[in-house]
Amino acid sequence: SLKAIRGAFLDFIEDPFFVTDELKSARYIPDGLLILENGYIKELGEYQQLKDKYAIVPITAYSNCLIMPGFIDTHIHFPQTEMIAAYGEQLLEWLNKYTFPVEGKFKDRDYAQKIASFFLDELIKNGTTTALVFAAVFPQSVEAFFTEASRRNLRMISGKVMMDRNAPGFLRDTAESSYEDSKKLIQKWHKNGRLLYAVTPRFAVTSTEEQLQVAGKLLEEFPDVYLHTHLSENAKEVELVAQLFPKSKGYLDVYDRAGLVKEKSIFAHGVQLRDDEFKRLSEAKSAIAFCPTSNLFLGSGLFKLFQAKSKENPVKVGLGTDVGGGTSFSLLQTANEAYKIVQLQEKKLSSFKALFLATLGGAKALCLEDKIGNFDVGKEADFIVLDLQATPLMALRNSQTPPAKTKAEIAEKAFAMMMLGDERTIQATYIAGELAYTH
Ligand code: GUN
Ligand code: FE
Secondary structure (H helix, E strand, C coil): CEEEEEEEEEEECCCHHHCCCHHHHEEEEEEEEEEEECCEEEEEEEHHHHCCCCCCCCEEEEEEEEEEECEEEEEEEHHHHHHCCCCCCCHHHHHHHHHHHHHHHHHCHHHHHHHHHHHHHHHHHCCEEEEEEECCCCHHHHHHHHHHHHHCCCEEEEECEECCCCCCHHHCCCHHHHHHHHHHHHHHHCCCCCEEEEEEECCHHHCCHHHHHHHHHHHHHCCCCEEEEEECCCHHHHHHHHHHCCCCCCHHHHHHHCCCCCCCEEEEECCCCCHHHHHHHHHHCCEEEECHHHHHHCCCCCCCHHHHCCCCCCCEEEECCCCCCCCCCCHHHHHHHHHHHHHCCCCCCCHHHHHHHHCHHHHHHCCCCCCCCCCCCCCECCEEEEECCCCHHHHHHHCCCCCCCCHHHHHHHHHHHHHHCCHHHEEEEEECCEEEEEC
């Protein structure tokens, strides 16, 4: 059966970092009609051109809103939901003092499921319809997460954390148990409905070389699963990795030697990467999850976005909230902080570039651009309705210019939205064509 949504639509069809006129990377239809069929995009066009063809289809109309593809969060931890905003530490101390004790609670399947449910509702409220998600070391934490994601029919990627050293005993697995547990989870959940699996060694500090080799073996046995880990986030972490892996040429090389640097590999942070490491990521077609609120909150540093997005050695980049190292579930707030990180490097992150990273760019980073990320015909109908006047301040700011008829006009309004907006801006979230949330 068919459904129709009427409103102003904005999505991306090209990478705005790589076109001479970035307005050409976007598609903007001020008065459009989106036709949905069985959870997929059937057609998007001008309302005036489609209204007769679909005259009998019931229409839901949104005014003063912007309809966009659902946001994609390329790095987040569901077991860290309750410890968001933990005071005073940088990465290694923060992990020991706050993160590890909380993750221990996820051994309890019922507790894990309660938090997974809260977490997914929070994502949906914030307009995030797909995420690449760290679970905890316990297989039952992954079971809990996928069970709740499946119940909501979300396209989600997750995996069991692998960590066999430099962590408290109650959080450690072994190379062998991590292999067996991950394998069982892959067989049960990978491509189960909209769910996908990521082999998830926490980071080089908490895995032995043997365990990293096991992760590589899993990728060989299951070539279409993902690899998800942290990379070169914090200066002290990079030093520690050099000590732990004296034979490696650098942090990325630790993963490379284990066969983990591949096309479906997503590395969170990359703040401290060297030039040759950016080049290697480009060559391998791997992706980086840029996590601005986390990088600032944990004092990790300023990610070199424009080096990653260079024409010579382009690296795929998505935005990550990295909750609980990050401080917001909102990809609008994440884009806001990304803008400031880029400003400190005397570059400009336009609204189109930022919103591309939050949608089609994220889909490309996750190798899902054939399924999600924009309104192309045949894609899964995950989309959001953004209220440009969600707060009195946003309404005042938005009223300074008339309703946007052109791409340049919507780019200006979208910039104010990304600076001022947060979950209050999300008027509605649709998952696979179904209304899943209204504000
Ligand atoms: N590196 C290893 N584990 C973590 C984590 O949980 N959060 C962040 N931000 N970095 C990490
Ligand atoms: Fe993280």
